[in-house]
Amino acid sequence: MKHILLSAFILLCGVTLYSQSSFILSYPMGLPLGDLHDYSSKTSFRGISMEFLGHAKPGVAVGLETGWNVFYEKKNKEPYKQGTTTITGTQYRYTNAVPILVESKWYPTEEKKKANPYVGLGVGTLFASRSTDFGLYRITNEAWQFCVRPEVGVLFSIEPGLKAMLGAKYYGAFNTDDLDGQSFLSINVGFVFSSL
Amino acid sequence: MTTSLRYLLFACLLPLLWGCYPKGAEYTDELDLVYTNYASDFNFTALKTYSIPDSVVKITGDVISDPDGDGKPSFLPSSSAKVILDQVKLNMSNYGWTLVDKRGNPDVTILVSSMTTTNIYYYYDWWYYGWYYPGYNPGWGWYYPGYYPPYITGYRSGSILMQMIDNTSKPWxxxxxxxxxxxxxxxxxxxxxANIAARTQVNIDQAYTQSPYLKH
Incomplete structure (x- = not known):
């Protein structure tokens, strides 16, 4: 996991050296949906999101996104039944979700105003790793899921080459054999660093 | 904003990445599990009496061990065994069962045994040797190309096993x-x-709570 993130981070930082590009670093708050919500319903305040964008033409950017969202919930001691079997214990439920997406953003007002809205769409994979600690045992389930990620947001100009951003992203992940789609909504706040 | 200030802002956001890992268990009782299972076609409440040996067998491994050659296995110290057996008797009594001697033709017998395992720690963090490799610290790790050394953790775990044997179906x-x-x-x-004894009592109670079919 660390190696994937580090490689992606180095790649993203490296490409920002080119002109007409920007790097978005944001803090995501994740609201679990669907199967992920059934497993752990708590909002995630642990995560990071990174995007590199190159400007294809005025008002349109294309690029890559990666990040890390950690969903966690402690389930207090309770019995779990299946057939005639009952097991009682405390469960610690962790889901690590790492999106790796290609994306495009559209800025209808370009950068003419102080606050400029944007919409975007990303497509790629979501690496989901679910671990349940139950007693002294850990049950882990991992999957690479197809993911579609629409987003909306607003950019606030601070000074040339630096903007603040506020946005919402929906990570719609598709079922795999090992794990149902781990979809979530994230609210992101962060900064956009652009080359001048 | 100067370039250096911008880098500072950037650097301040990065630690978010390292604050990602949430907590796990903090107390030993949060790692306790109570497992029960039963024969669903068996009518427990039609039976009334039970017997229980006054010792708890200590299972020491896959090979049957008889270190002193007296034809009997090792046992838990009587003080530890008493904690377990008294709690089982209390719960059986609360569920309407009557304790009888093994010669008193008990309907069922409860056999209690225990085992402990010492697990050895093989994993250790890169941090222990990060100081020796300037520029490769922190955040690096080990990897073993194409093979895996044992990856186990360092703790002593224990189990207590209780079996309820049906004597009414004799001859088996x-x-x-x-x-x-x-x-x-x-x-x-x-x-x-004291901590282990208290947790054992709580967990024996839980075993009966989650087995209501034993109740008369």
Missing amino acids: GSDNAPVKWVCILNGLAEGGT
């Missing part, structure tokens, strides 16, 4: 004694005698 066939109810308490065998 196929050289097998029918176990109609089984319970395994599993957890860390760490934290001092």
